[in-house]
Amino acid sequence: MLKSISNIRQKQEGAIMMKNTIEFKNSELTGLANVLGGFKLKGKASLGRTVLIRKFAKKQEEVNDDRIEIQKKYFETDKEGSLRVFKGSEGKLIPRSELIDKEDPKKLGTKAAKELDDEIKELNNEKAIIDFSEYSPRFKALKDALEDYPYELESDSAIAYERVYDQLEQAFNKGEK
Template identity: 40%
Template sequence: MTKTLEFKNAELVAIGNFLGTLSLKNKASRGRTKLIKLISAKNDEYVEERKETLEPYIKKDEAGNNVEGDTPGSVVLIEEKTGEANAAIKEIDNESAVIEFTEYSEKMKALYDAIVDYPSEFSNQDAAAYDLLMDQLETAFENETEEAK
């Protein structure tokens, strides 16, 4: 059976960053590393899709180049199209990013087992990321338990 985790595109970075803060050993650490790589690949797809979606809304200079914003890497949107651009980006942010991890199932189970009763406390963004991650891991591994019955 295929095993997957499903997050919103906008949640990927927070979950990846959270995973990087955990102190894990052995197989659980390897599961984390595999999951971070899978999340990173999905995030790269998401970033590229955002760029492509924003392209028609970006203000251009006389040479046809993007007009850069005040912060590095930012761009200026065409004023009349800002609402459309924001709606398009919001839609992409809320799309599902499905991460298939069947081949790493054993390592992901070890990760799940290691963090289900993690000894440290989480707050703010880490607590939210932990909750999102655990919801998905619980779903993946509780279904496995039910099928074994």
């Protein structure tokens, strides 16, 4: 199994997990942040949302770093360690010579492409654990505001609402037991 850098960071940051944590899949972070930014909130609830969005952004940066490290196993890098791209290709990465498709040298071979895809899927499915202990009153206000949110939500907004509210509710219910 892939031991990603973000998992290692999470273990280092919290060998003892704080009781005030919420969890999301890495693949959810950007979408949740984007939708939450559009919610009409004020006061402490708005502050809680802002902190949560910042924490999502920090976790997303870690995921992006991990994704680049995975890609470096399959694609060429320059002297500085940056991924190389074909000229004029708008970011198409150059496969490592030992991993190219024999019929199309601008692509990864089938086996390498599947391995890369599997590693990226695993990274996307990993949990991003967000500790909010120091911001607990703000997150409690966010939970309370979402509980009584007066506006109708549809599609992505409704899904984001449900994911964030459920996580906050579970976190605060743990503290009450």
